[in-house]
Amino acid sequence: MPMPAATARSAETGAEPSLPASTQGLLVVNLGTPQAPTAAAVRRYLAEFLSDPRVVQVPRLLWWPLLHGVILPLRAPRVARKYAQVWLDDGSPLAVYTARLAAAIGERLPGVPVAHAMRYGEPGIDAGLRALRDRGCGRVLVLPLYPQYSTTTTASVADALARIAKDAAELPLRMVDQYSTDAGVVAALADSVRAHWQAHGRGERLLMSFHGIPQRLVDGGDPYSTQCHATATALAAALGLGHGEWLVTFQSRFGREQWLQPATDATLRLLGETGLGRVDVVCPGFPADCLETLEEIALQNAALFRAAGGGTLAYIPCLNDAPAHADALAALVAREFDAWR
Numbered sequence: 351m352p353m354p355a356a357t358a359r360s361a362e363t364g365a366e367p368s369l370p371a372s373t374q375g376l377l378v379v380n381l382g383t384p385q386a387p388t389a390a391a392v393r394r395y396l397a398e399f400l401s402d403p404r405v406v407q408v409p410r411l412l413w414w415p416l417l418h419g420v421i422l423p424l425r426a427p428r429v430a431r432k433y434a435q436v437w438l439d440d441g442s443p444l445a446v447y448t449a450r451l452a453a454a455i456g457e458r459l460p461g462v463p464v465a466h467a468m469r470y471g472e473p474g475i476d477a478g479l480r481a482l483r484d485r486g487c488g489r490v491l492v493l494p495l496y497p498q499y500s501t502t503t504t505a506s507v508a509d510a511l512a513r514i515a516k517d518a519a520e521l522p523l524r525m526v527d528q529y530s531t532d533a534g535v536v537a538a539l540a541d542s543v544r545a546h547w548q549a550h551g552r553g554e555r556l557l558m559s560f561h562g563i564p565q566r567l568v569d570g571g572d573p574y575s576t577q578c579h580a581t582a583t584a585l586a587a588a589l590g591l592g593h594g595e596w597l598v599t600f601q602s603r604f605g606r607e608q609w610l611q612p613a614t615d616a617t618l619r620l621l622g623e624t625g626l627g628r629v630d631v632v633c634p635g636f637p638a639d640c641l642e643t644l645e646e647i648a649l650q651n652a653a654l655f656r657a658a659g660g661g662t663l664a665y666i667p668c669l670n671d672a673p674a675h676a677d678a679l680a681a682l683v684a685r686e687f688d689a690w691r
């Protein structure tokens with residue numbers, strides 16, 4: 351994708367003139383999601399996602415036949431049925447909430463062009479950057495909607511940016527690495543938990559469930575689990591929770607190797623077996639509701655908790671496009687622009 355230089359170099363001095371604020375754009379990036387809750391669309395999505403070497407590290411020659419010959423044919427129809435259970439009138443929850451959140455952030459940054467993009471599928475990152483360039487942006491801040499850095503997610507967005515930048519070296523890019531303990535986001539999460547308690551009553555535990563990754567990656571230096579625990583500790587402190595009132599678990603295991611522990615489903619089964627009447631679950635690593643929160647937690651794990659002998663699993667929705675979330679992220683973006691001098 352060719353991107354002509356949008357900045358002029360001063361002929362006399364050769365120095366780069368400082369850019370007017372209006373040439374700074376924002377690209378909000380999320381994971382991606384199928385275009386429809388059908389086996390064909392889910393298969394297309396998973397084929398791209400699970401071909402990313404950041405996500406699956408099995409050697410290509412082994413992985414390709416396994417992925418296309420076994421995993422996709424079996425998994426796509428099964429997962430499509432799950433998507434169908436949570437699909438919204440306007441599309442996949444992840445797509446709908448990501449678009450709304452990006453728009454809400456944009457409303458809070460007058461004069462800053464804002465676009466959103468998906469790492470896998472549509473709208474693509476290259477199209478998002480092109481749209482911002484066409485709207486006059488001379489440089490772009492990229493905000494991946496991953497509060498905690500992981501090689502499997504954040505670094506994969508960086509990979510995509512690096513590939514695009516080869517053809518578009520003239521467009522300076524800066525990426526937010528992580529915002530795991532951002533005070534505004536943590537306060538917004540705490541307010542949403544309190545509001546949920548006020549409206550629906552309070553459970554005996556607050557379980558904070560994060561997406562898992564293989565333990566092997568953490569052992570190799572991925573800071574993801576440390577940052578998940580930092581988010582959880584900050585949220586527990588903001589809520590004034592004491593020891594034993596909250597716990598951290600990891601969900602959505604994929605494949606057979608050891609993932610981060612403890613697992614959300616196994617923990618809920620144990621809590622159910624002790625006869626707990628009610629557990630509240632919040633997913634602070636997911637800025638937008640998606641299959642993993644709305645189906646896996648709110649439907650599947652709620653049923654599992656009940657079947658094990660527990661009572662109600664009360665799922666506390668993600669921040670999505672809540673005003674406090676957009677306020678916090680717009681403030682974070684404004685600070686990044688200020689620092690980018």
Ligand SMILES: C=CC1=C(C)c2cc3[nH]c(cc4nc(cc5[nH]c(cc1n2)c(C)c5CCC(=O)O)C(CCC(=O)O)=C4C)c(C)c3C=C
Binds near residue numbers: 602604
């Ligand atoms: C913090 C966010 C995420 C991390 C880290 C992450 C790692 C990771 N995920 C898989 C495999 C799958 N994840 C799937 C869905 C999914 N994952 C995230 C976020 C993180 N993943 C989100 C937001 C979603 C939901 C997407 C949606 O459309 O709603 C899926 C697809 C569903 C399924 O087939 O079960 C897979 C597969 C791995 C292997 C991994 C780290 C190695």
Ligand SMILES: [Fe+2]
Binds near residue numbers: 561602
């Ligand atoms: Fe995932």
Ligand SMILES: [Fe+2]
Binds near residue numbers: 602603641642646
């Ligand atoms: Fe899942």
